[in-house]
Amino acid sequence: MQLExxxxxxxxxxxxxxxxxxLREPFDAESFQVNPTCGDEVTLRVRLVGSGTEATVADVxxxxxxxxxxxxxxxxxxxxxxxxxxxxxxxxxAAFTELMEGRxxxxxxxxxxxxxxxxxxxxxxxxxxxxxxxxxxxxRDAVSRVVDEVGAS
Amino acid sequence: xxxxxxxVRGSDTTQTGAGTAPAPLDVAALRADFPILRRTVxxxxxxxxxxxxATSQRPTQVLDAERSFVETSNAAVHRGAHQLAEEAxxxxxxxxxxxxxxxxxATNEIVFTKNATEGVNxxxxxxxxxxxxxxxxxxxxxxxxxxxxxxEMEHHANLVPWQQLCQRTGxxxxxxxxxxxxxxxxxxxxxxxxxxxxxxxxxxxxxxLGTVNPLEAIVDRAHRVGAFVVLDACQSVPHGPVDFxxxxxxxxxxxxxxMLGPSGIGxxxxxxxxxxxxxxxxxxxxxxxxxxxxxxxFAEPPxxxxxxxxxxxxxxxxxxxxxxxxxxxxxxVSAHEHRLVERALRELSAxxxxxxxxxxxxxxxxxAVSFVIDGVHPHDASQVMDxxxxxxxxxxxxxxxxxxxxxxxxxxxxSFYLYNELDxxxxxxxxxxxxxxxxAVTPTAG
Numbered sequence: 001m002q003l004e005x006x007x008x009x010x011x012x013x014x015x016x017x018x019x020x021x022x023l024r025e026p027f028d029a030e031s032f033q034v035n036p037t038c039g040d041e042v043t044l045r046v047r048l049v050g051s052g053t054e055a056t057v058a059d060v061x062x063x064x065x066x067x068x069x070x071x072x073x074x075x076x077x078x079x080x081x082x083x084x085x086x087x088x089x090x091x092x093x094a095a096f097t098e099l100m101e102g103r104x105x106x107x108x109x110x111x112x113x114x115x116x117x118x119x120x121x122x123x124x125x126x127x128x129x130x131x132x133x134x135x136x137x138x139x140r141d142a143v144s145r146v147v148d149e150v151g152a153s
Numbered sequence: 154x155x156x157x158x159x160x161v162r163g164s165d166t167t168q169t170g171a172g173t174a175p176a177p178l179d180v181a182a183l184r185a186d187f188p189i190l191r192r193t194v195x196x197x198x199x200x201x202x203x204x205x206x207a208t209s210q211r212p213t214q215v216l217d218a219e220r221s222f223v224e225t226s227n228a229a230v231h232r233g234a235h236q237l238a239e240e241a242x243x244x245x246x247x248x249x250x251x252x253x254x255x256x257x258x259a260t261n262e263i264v265f266t267k268n269a270t271e272g273v274n275x276x277x278x279x280x281x282x283x284x285x286x287x288x289x290x291x292x293x294x295x296x297x298x299x300x301x302x303x304x305e306m307e308h309h310a311n312l313v314p315w316q317q318l319c320q321r322t323g324x325x326x327x328x329x330x331x332x333x334x335x336x337x338x339x340x341x342x343x344x345x346x347x348x349x350x351x352x353x354x355x356x357x358x359x360x361x362l363g364t365v366n367p368l369e370a371i372v373d374r375a376h377r378v379g380a381f382v383v384l385d386a387c388q389s390v391p392h393g394p395v396d397f398x399x400x401x402x403x404x405x406x407x408x409x410x411x412m413l414g415p416s417g418i419g420x421x422x423x424x425x426x427x428x429x430x431x432x433x434x435x436x437x438x439x440x441x442x443x444x445x446x447x448x449x450x451f452a453e454p455p456x457x458x459x460x461x462x463x464x465x466x467x468x469x470x471x472x473x474x475x476x477x478x479x480x481x482x483x484x485x486v487s488a489h490e491h492r493l494v495e496r497a498l499r500e501l502s503a504x505x506x507x508x509x510x511x512x513x514x515x516x517x518x519x520x521a522v523s524f525v526i527d528g529v530h531p532h533d534a535s536q537v538m539d540x541x542x543x544x545x546x547x548x549x550x551x552x553x554x555x556x557x558x559x560x561x562x563x564x565x566x567x568s569f570y571l572y573n574e575l576d577x578x579x580x581x582x583x584x585x586x587x588x589x590x591x592x593a594v595t596p597t598a599g
Binding site for chain 1: 195196530531532533536537540547548549553556562563591592
């Protein structure tokens with residue numbers, strides 16, 4: 001059944017026990033993103049150490065309301081980017097976005113996306129892709145407020 | 154072009170006398186007119202379509218009327234003198250007459266727009282255009298010190314245009330609150346609608362709560378202070394008998410696609426004397442009287458408000474939809490939906506963890522039931538329900554302020570129509586239980 005493909009156990013685990021949830025200090029930039037079609041929203045803060053694209057992602061904290069897909073995707077995001085060089089984090093963001101916009105035709109690279117590969121099934125439901133990307137849009141937007149070379153997507 | 158009678162036996166006219174309940178609909182026969190209801194979704198599940206509040210499905214009779222018009226009489230209306238132009242104009246104006254009768258008003262009080270949203274914008278923009286129009290438009294002028302009254306339960310379509318009107322003109326926006334039960338709070342009626350009020354814009358029936366609002370008190374008060382009443386009738390006209398003239402409202406809007414008709418066609422009703430004095434919104438071809446190189450005068454309504462070549466096959470289709478609904482009988486449609494809602498409220502309330510957002514009684518209540526499930530986000534619930542073939546709507550349903558007021562970010566909404574069967578309420582409730590099971594929020598599921 002497609003439903004189980006979409007709601008992988010990994011996704012439900014992250015939803016029930018989200019990682020790094022809550023808003024924390026210190027942070028360099030904050031982004032508020034909303035999905036106007038359903039009202040889901042996320043506020044996400046980014047703390048970077050170092051300068052420019054040489055920086056490292058020191059912390060990502062977030063709060064908001066949303067469905068299991070948007071909440072779990074943001075939780076996975078923090079696992080993928082915290083403690084990583086910014087450029088690597090942005091590459092993961094690009095890879096995750098490509099996966100989600102691939103209509104189920106993109107084969108995810110587990111080395112890059114780790115738990116994020118669980119969202120491959122979500123990509124088959126176009127109406128839910130925005131849910132999975134909400135936190136990632138906030139991440140890119142927040143980073144772009146700190147680092148000039150990074151444009152908001 | 155002939156419209157085949159709907160697949161129903163009897164109609165309102167078979168009633169034996171006042172006070173007698175209308176004959177129930179033969180839903181199975183009706184459903185045969187709607188080809189889409191025969192399809193399956195998601196792994197061959199029968200379609201349980203419970204999203205008619207968003208858009209309704211169309212019967213073959215409406216599709217045939219549109220096709221027949223395009224195949225035999227298509228031409229731009231109100232232009233040209235050839236035979237096709239004549240036939241097309243007759244079809245267009247004939248539909249206008251039918252639609253006017255359907256809502257109890259005169260033919261020249263009906264204006265066609267692309268949707269109901271455009272109808273609200275038409276009135277709001279006409280009011281700000283009144284500032285630079287002639288003295289006949291005096292009564293539409295609005296500015297600082299004036300007030301516009303809306304309600305917390307409005308669809309964005311009957312809220313944002315008024316916010317924008319206030320922003321353009323310096324007028325002040327005020328609003329009716331909503332009670333915890335999901336009824337309009339009229340306790341402040343006399344202070345909220347006062348001598349500064351120019352417009353009261355309210356919905357006839359909430360698209361989320363199902364609440365039917367008491368028009369009489371609002372219209373009486375508004376008219377006592379000289380304010381216009383603009384009614385959002387998108388959720389009432391499709392679902393029961395509505396008579397705008399009797400209700401006393403000054404303007405009303407509704408949309409074709411929510412009443413078995415095509416999309417791309419909305420209707421604005423305006424009392425004729427108001428439409429005659431009101432300045433235009435969109436300008437251009439066919440809405441004029443005289444055009445000089447530097448100035449123009451405008452046609453009488455309704456043409457004044459129908460600039461450009463209008464939607465033609467859509468209007469013909471909506472005319473056929475009105476024929477269809479008239480043959481079925483709006484009393485019967487309303488009574489049928491009442492039964493569906495009564496069962497939905499009863500059965501959903503019996504599910505532990507389900508909370509109805511809106512009135513839980515069936516008095517003054519239409520065919521939309523919104524609810525939340527503890528521990529399951531509406532978006533997630535919708536995914537599981539869709540997997541069962543149950544197509545409901547989730548989100549804020551274009552009524553964000555209402556959801557804030559009710560303290561929920563989003564709801565699940567089932568909305569019914571004449572083609573829904575009582576069994577589909579059972580399918581809805583089963584799907585809700587399946588969502589609870591899937592996300593393991595039922596007490597017994599451990």
